[in-house]
Amino acid sequence: MNDLLTVGQCEADQLQSLIDLSLALEEKPKPVLQGKNILFVFEKPSLRTRVGTEAAINHLGGNVIQADPLVVLETEQDPYESRESIKDTMRNISQWCDAIFARVYAHETLEQMADYAEIPVVNALCDKHHPMQALADMLTLQERFGREEKVALTFVGDANNVAFSLIEIALKFGHDVRFTGPEKYYWSQDQLQYFGLLAVDHGSSFTHTFEPAEAVKNSDVIYTDTFVSMGEEHMMEEKLNHFKPYQVNGKLMEQANNGAGFMHCLPAHRGIEVTDEVIDHSNSWVHQQARNRMVVSKGVFGWLCT
Ligand code: CP
Ligand code: NVA
Numbered sequence: 001m002n003d004l005l006t007v008g009q010c011e012a013d014q015l016q017s018l019i020d021l022s023l024a025l026e027e028k029p030k031p032v033l034q035g036k037n038i039l040f041v042f043e044k045p046s047l048r049t050r051v052g053t054e055a056a057i058n059h060l061g062g063n064v065i066q067a068d069p070l071v072v073l074e075t076e077q078d079p080y081e082s083r084e085s086i087k088d089t090m091r092n093i094s095q096w097c098d099a100i101f102a103r104v105y106a107h108e109t110l111e112q113m114a115d116y117a118e119i120p121v122v123n124a125l126c127d128k129h130h131p132m133q134a135l136a137d138m139l140t141l142q143e144r145f146g147r148e149e150k151v152a153l154t155f156v157g158d159a160n161n162v163a164f165s166l167i168e169i170a171l172k173f174g175h176d177v178r179f180t181g182p183e184k185y186y187w188s189q190d191q192l193q194y195f196g197l198l199a200v201d202h203g204s205s206f207t208h209t210f211e212p213a214e215a216v217k218n219s220d221v222i223y224t225d226t227f228v229s230m231g232e233e234h235m236m237e238e239k240l241n242h243f244k245p246y247q248v249n250g251k252l253m254e255q256a257n258n259g260a261g262f263m264h265c266l267p268a269h270r271g272i273e274v275t276d277e278v279i280d281h282s283n284s285w286v287h288q289q290a291r292n293r294m295v296v297s298k299g300v301f302g303w304l305c306t
Helices: 012-027 048-059 086-096 107-116 131-145 161-172 189-202 212-216 233-246 250-255 286-304
Strands: 037-042 063-067 099-103 121-123 152-156 176-180 205-209 221-224 261-264
Touching (some): 107 121, 121 286, 131 221, 152 161, 176 212, 205 212, 212 250, 261 286
Parallel strands (some): 037 063, 152 176, 221 261
């Protein structure tokens, strides 16, 4: 593994090895990143990904350099609109740094970066994927249920980056994955077919429905994310209307198994996709997920940079 751009690029045992290394480095920190410079390039805001990962890198003796995305990433085709090409910035950065951690709008930007960089590129979230979140969520599920139990996990809401990576990792680890969301903002046929194939290959299951109450029945965990992702602000009003029936509230949680857990990658919009009573309940694991964002960053950068 040279880069980490998606969950899909990794086999389940590779993902488990990253989690195992993360736990080992968390328990007994070693200066494995001593003398290493990790470049952070963020086109969008971040709390957990940016601070959690910087803290992880500091714990392992490494150094973070924050870069201006407008300087590093070519955003315009016209050479005079953009400062310089990604090809040139990646070649230069590769001579000074040991890895790049990038949060971008378009997944294609990460692919270009990885093509030209001679150092690992790690996806800190893009429009289609959020692999670091998925790793932290899998660690959280393993801490809650152990490694052997098949968990019934239902994602309620938008067919977005977080949902995609979560579904991929949960299917690769053999879980019973369900999805519910409004028809207008649903997976494509190709994506549904991909989830179905992953399930067949990994002895897991994938089902989906437009009916939230049906989806959460017999679920051990309910997961949601914002209904309006970064970059979609112009669609807010229209999206929120379609997503109203998909709010995770006490009534929806009652349809799930007794004691079902609640997960959210955060930031949460309280009163929109989730109510206070659910996110503040003792069965809400959102802060454990956030902590695990730091933990899995140790394994990922420890693996890629040494
Ligand atoms: N979950 C997550 O990625 O949070 P941030 O956007 O704050 O990094
Ligand atoms: N789906 C959200 C996740 C934020 C961590 C977004 O892309 O804005």
